[in-house]
Amino acid sequence: MCLLCSLLAVLMVAMATASDEAALLAFKAQINHGGLLASWNRSAGFCSWEGVTCSRRRPAWVVALLLNGTGLAGALSPAIGNLTFLRTLDLSFNSLHGGIPASLGRLQGLYLDDNAFSGTFPVNLSSCVSMNEMVLDNNKIGGRIPAELGEKLTSLTEFSLSNNSFTGHIPASLANLSHLQILDLTSNQLVGSIPPGLESIQNMQYFSLYDNLLSGMLPLSLYNWSSLEVLDVALNMLYGTIPDDIGSKFPKMKALSLSSNHFSGPLPSSISNMSDLTRIFLWKNRFSGYVPPTLGRLGVLQYLNLADNRLEANDNKGWEFITSLANCSRLQILELSVNPLGGQLPGSIVNLSTTLRDLSLTDNMISGVIPAYIGNLVGLTRLVLANTSISGVIPESIGKLKSLIQLGLYNNSLSGSIPPSLGNLSQLNGLIANNGNLEGPIPASLGKLKNLFELDLSMNYRLNGSIPREIFKLPSLSSFLDLSYNSLSGPLPNEVGSLANLNRLILSGNQLFGKIPDGIQNRIVLECLLLDNNSF
Numbered sequence: 193m194c195l196l197c198s199l200l201a202v203l204m205v206a207m208a209t210a211s212d213e214a215a216l217l218a219f220k221a222q223i224n225h226g227g228l229l230a231s232w233n234r235s236a237g238f239c240s241w242e243g244v245t246c247s248r249r250r251p252a253w254v255v256a257l258l259l260n261g262t263g264l265a266g267a268l269s270p271a272i273g274n275l276t277f278l279r280t281l282d283l284s285f286n287s288l289h290g291g292i293p294a295s296l297g298r299l300q301g302l303y304l305d306d307n308a309f310s311g312t313f314p315v316n317l318s319s320c321v322s323m324n325e326m327v328l329d330n331n332k333i334g335g336r337i338p339a340e341l342g343e344k345l346t347s348l349t350e351f352s353l354s355n356n357s358f359t360g361h362i363p364a365s366l367a368n369l370s371h372l373q374i375l376d377l378t379s380n381q382l383v384g385s386i387p388p389g390l391e392s393i394q395n396m397q398y399f400s401l402y403d404n405l406l407s408g409m410l411p412l413s414l415y416n417w418s419s420l421e422v423l424d425v426a427l428n429m430l431y432g433t434i435p436d437d438i439g440s441k442f443p444k445m446k447a448l449s450l451s452s453n454h455f456s457g458p459l460p461s462s463i464s465n466m467s468d469l470t471r472i473f474l475w476k477n478r479f480s481g482y483v484p485p486t487l488g489r490l491g492v493l494q495y496l497n498l499a500d501n502r503l504e505a506n507d508n509k510g511w512e513f514i515t516s517l518a519n520c521s522r523l524q525i526l527e528l529s530v531n532p533l534g535g536q537l538p539g540s541i542v543n544l545s546t547t548l549r550d551l552s553l554t555d556n557m558i559s560g561v562i563p564a565y566i567g568n569l570v571g572l573t574r575l576v577l578a579n580t581s582i583s584g585v586i587p588e589s590i591g592k593l594k595s596l597i598q599l600g601l602y603n604n605s606l607s608g609s610i611p612p613s614l615g616n617l618s619q620l621n622g623l624i625a626n627n628g629n630l631e632g633p634i635p636a637s638l639g640k641l642k643n644l645f646e647l648d649l650s651m652n653y654r655l656n657g658s659i660p661r662e663i664f665k666l667p668s669l670s671s672f673l674d675l676s677y678n679s680l681s682g683p684l685p686n687e688v689g690s691l692a693n694l695n696r697l698i699l700s701g702n703q704l705f706g707k708i709p710d711g712i713q714n715r716i717v718l719e720c721l722l723l724d725n726n727s728f
């Protein structure tokens with residue numbers, strides 16, 4: 193009997209290894225691999241084939257198939273399910289299409305991200321009860337997330353389905369996945385509310401539901417995730433307030449993103465206690481009240497985007513946070529646009545870190561002046577102060593912002609002349625300073641802006657003198673040149689013919705006269721030429 197048993201066992205092993213080989217060859221047969229799988233032939237054992245990992249014990253079984261980013265195309269053969277001892281299947285970053293076979297079982301790691309898989313999520317995958325990581329991001333898989341999954345895959349630590357076409361609700365059963373550390377359902381079409389009962393998940397680190405159609409409030413149980421590092425529920429229809437004690441709930445939080453929802457209420461000052469926070473994205477909500485004056489305690493903060501809310505400030509209160517943020521030595525983005533912020537722009541803005549790249553303060557009620565030392569912020573690539581009540585002159589020191597690419601100073605009450613130092617901003621792509629009270633000549637130094645492709649100084653009414661011919665020699669000027677509704681005079685220089693790439697030239701409403709240079713006919717890409725209300 194014993195001999196028979198042993199014989200049977202040997203026979204079964206032999207059959208199983210033969211079937212592993214057959215399964216691999218069936219997989220290969222459906223794949224266009226550009227020669228990569230040439231080593232997959234019977235001249236050598238399958239354990240030596242590219243991408244195949246076998247168990248150490250003899251006889252050998254296939255335990256892992258790792259072909260990440262190897263240029264595979266075609267469909268995934270259901271025969272892969274015949275690899276009885278396969279634990280890890282990594283076919284990510286290829287061009288595989290078609291459905292995910294229902295035959296996949298007993299896996300611990302499944303990585304099919306960054307392919308073109310379609311169809312629905314096979315309910316059968318829920319029977320891979322020892323699955324730890326399932327990564328299906330960046331495919332075209334649709335349908336519902338099966339509820340069975342939450343009931344059976346209780347060992348899952350990572351579950352990533354981002355950028356697919358999943359619909360329906362987030363199954364309540366996901367609350368059973370108590371070992372989950374990464375849940376990424378970003379960019380699908382999930383509806384309904386975030387299920388409650390999530391507190392049984394102890395070690396959640398990364399939770400993203402960004403870009404879905406979710407509604408309702410954040411479940412309170414979420415605030416029990418003390419290991420949470422990333423909370424991203426932006427671009428949904430969620431509402432509710434941020435609890436006052438959020439700062440003590442998430443001591444490890446690195447990124448907090450609630451943008452583009454219907455959240456409301458004040459920004460609790462305890463946010464300043466989350467000392468690992470590098471990113472705060474709260475734009476496009478209904479947050480109100482003052483920005484906490486203690487944000488500067490966030491020593492590693494890099495991005496602060498509070499745009500499009502109902503945040504307030506006035507001359508007595510509300511601007512302290514700017515002074516405080518001067519302590520954030522890694523700050524890169526400060527976006528405060530579209531808020532009812534009023535009062536004078538605080539002078540301490542010039543003390544923000546020189547790492548600041550993007551400073552945007554548009555659509556608000558800010559008055560006062562641009563501080564003379566704005567030139568301190570030498571890291572700025574984008575500075576936009578528009579649709580405000582800011583007045584006074586454009587400080588000369590702005591010429592020190594050598595990294596500036598975009599300068600928007602339009603629709604303010606800025607007055608005085610345009611500082612010639614602007615000519616030093618050699619990286620500048622766009623200089624937009626229309627709808628103000630600027631006066632005097634246009635500095636010839638603007639002719640040094642070799643990367644400029646948009647220039648708009650229209651509707652200042654009192655810019656005068658002739659148009660410096662240097663401006664017409666800027667080869668990069670391609671989008672538009674709008675100097676309309678000013679008091680510019682003199683003839684149009686012949687150089688206008690050399691603006692070979694310009695799409696729109698608008699000089700209406702000035703006192704230009706003389707002959708329109710013939711060269712203007714050569715400018716074949718011109719889409720719009722307005723010279724009306726002059727004396728040509």
Ligand SMILES: *[C@@H]1O[C@H](CO)[C@@H](O)[C@H](O)[C@H]1NC(C)=O
Pocket residue numbers: 211214215218271274
């Ligand atoms: C996979 O297993 C099934 C059932 O045992 C068998 O019918 C099929 O031929 C096998 N396919 C390959 C390619 O080994």
Ligand SMILES: *[C@@H]1O[C@H](CO)[C@@H](O)[C@H](O)[C@H]1NC(C)=O
Pocket residue numbers: 230231232233234235236240
């Ligand atoms: C079969 O695979 C071996 C490597 O395992 C390779 O040297 C040989 O060229 C392959 N044969 C064919 C016909 O591709």
Ligand SMILES: *[C@@H]1O[C@H](CO)[C@@H](O)[C@H](O)[C@H]1NC(C)=O
Pocket residue numbers: 260261282284285303
């Ligand atoms: C797969 O390849 C991509 C790029 O080719 C790499 O970023 C990723 O880390 C790899 N994944 C694994 C699991 O090795």
Ligand SMILES: *[C@@H]1O[C@H](CO)[C@@H](O)[C@H](O)[C@H]1NC(C)=O
Pocket residue numbers: 273294295296297316319
């Ligand atoms: C689905 O899983 C069940 C149980 O594990 C298995 O019997 C069945 O063959 C699987 N279906 C397919 C299509 O592989």
Ligand SMILES: *[C@@H]1O[C@H](CO)[C@@H](O)[C@H](O)[C@H]1NC(C)=O
Pocket residue numbers: 307308330331332355
């Ligand atoms: C989303 O996935 C598709 C493939 O389905 C890919 O082409 C696209 O780049 C992905 N988008 C992002 C933002 O990763």
Ligand SMILES: *[C@@H]1O[C@H](CO)[C@@H](O)[C@H](O)[C@H]1NC(C)=O
Pocket residue numbers: 342343364365366367368
């Ligand atoms: C899993 O979740 C479902 C739905 O929430 C629940 O009915 C079921 O009891 C849970 N199962 C386990 C094992 O926790």
Ligand SMILES: *[C@@H]1O[C@H](CO)[C@@H](O)[C@H](O)[C@H]1NC(C)=O
Pocket residue numbers: 391392415416
């Ligand atoms: C969640 O945290 C609250 C206190 O913040 C606590 O009272 C409650 O017991 C916790 N729930 C679970 C399930 O751990």
Ligand SMILES: *[C@@H]1O[C@H](CO)[C@@H](O)[C@H](O)[C@H]1NC(C)=O
Pocket residue numbers: 437439440461462463465
């Ligand atoms: C921040 O933390 C400190 C010490 O942990 C605590 O005393 C203080 O009350 C917290 N501040 C807020 C606003 O929660």
Ligand SMILES: *[C@@H]1O[C@H](CO)[C@@H](O)[C@H](O)[C@H]1NC(C)=O
Pocket residue numbers: 486487488489490491492516519520
């Ligand atoms: C300044 O930042 C450091 C961390 O870099 C922090 O410890 C300190 O409390 C902050 N100071 C103020 C006044 O916010």
Ligand SMILES: *[C@@H]1O[C@H](CO)[C@@H](O)[C@H](O)[C@H]1NC(C)=O
Pocket residue numbers: 539540541542543
């Ligand atoms: C900027 O910081 C310096 C040094 O801390 C300080 O002396 C100065 O008053 C600050 N400027 C403004 C406008 O707050």
Ligand SMILES: *[C@@H]1O[C@H](CO)[C@@H](O)[C@H](O)[C@H]1NC(C)=O
Pocket residue numbers: 554555578579603
């Ligand atoms: C400024 O106001 C105009 C007109 O209301 C609007 O179109 C524009 O979007 C506003 N904001 C910016 C940044 O231009």
Ligand SMILES: *[C@@H]1O[C@H](CO)[C@@H](O)[C@H](O)[C@H]1NC(C)=O
Pocket residue numbers: 555556578579580581603627
């Ligand atoms: C100028 O800004 C104000 C807000 O300060 C806005 O109401 C108005 O529409 C803007 N005008 C233009 C032309 O952008």
